[in-house]
Amino acid sequence: MADRLDPAMCRVKVGKELFTCAGPSVVEALQSKGFDVFLDLKFHDIPNTTSKAVAAAARLGVWMVNVHASGGRRMMEACREELERLQLDRSPLLIAVTVLTSMSDEELLEIGYKSGAAEMVRHLAALSVDSGMDGVVCSAQEAAMLKQSHGINIKLVTPGIRPENSDVNDQRRIVTPAQAVQNGSDYLVIGRPITQAAEPVNVLETIIASLN
Numbered sequence: 001m002a003d004r005l006d007p008a009m010c011r012v013k014v015g016k017e018l019f020t021c022a023g024p025s026v027v028e029a030l031q032s033k034g035f036d037v038f039l040d041l042k043f044h045d046i047p048n049t050t051s052k053a054v055a056a057a058a059r060l061g062v063w064m065v066n067v068h069a070s071g072g073r074r075m076m077e078a079c080r081e082e083l084e085r086l087q088l089d090r091s092p093l094l095i096a097v098t099v100l101t102s103m104s105d106e107e108l109l110e111i112g113y114k115s116g117a118a119e120m121v122r123h124l125a126a127l128s129v130d131s132g133m134d135g136v137v138c139s140a141q142e143a144a145m146l147k148q149s150h151g152i153n154i155k156l157v158t159p160g161i162r163p164e165n166s167d168v169n170d171q172r173r174i175v176t177p178a179q180a181v182q183n184g185s186d187y188l189v190i191g192r193p194i195t196q197a198a199e200p201v202n203v204l205e206t207i208i209a210s211l212n
């Protein structure tokens, strides 16, 4: 896939499946091809473990790394402090996952949340910004609300992007690419609509054209 894509068109994301198969070498290989890499491992652990994992990602040279906001303030602050201690020329964007885009309001109630996605995202995003995160992962359904509250102090990374008429798969809080940008998303995360397409580059080009 990386051989067919151009770093001028998109950044790339290395998630749990690829990283578990191929490890840090795949990150290095993508970077040597000129791609900025989002290491999407969504760290969620005690502050010491999470912050050391974030530091390891930063030393790999990734452009963006993420943790779960539900790890709490002390965990997120430890990650920020660890990055500052490294004093890198280029520090990765440090992003917190609020509520997974695969979760519906009903599923959140089932696991014991007292409110739906929008309210939880609002709460966790405020905590994330206050704990030193550069931004959050959320659905583009929540993007306008967060931009209104936090403006330029928050980068919005939005998975659950689905072009019109494409398969929803396991996602629940979906938005089209153009609507996501209109709502204020800074970075659209688009997986299967591109990776599973017969002509991935054509699909990507069509999406980019729809944004212009």
Ligand SMILES: O=c1ccn([C@@H]2O[C@H](COP(=O)(O)O)[C@@H](O)[C@H]2O)c(=O)[nH]1
Binding pocket: 015, 040, 097, 099, 100, 101, 102, 137, 138, 159, 160, 161, 169, 171, 189, 190, 191, 192, 193
């Ligand atoms: O809330 C979240 C956080 C991360 N993801 C990740 O984004 C991609 C989406 O892939 P699609 O194929 O476009 O559904 C995937 O790697 C997830 O792990 C997310 O979907 N939602």
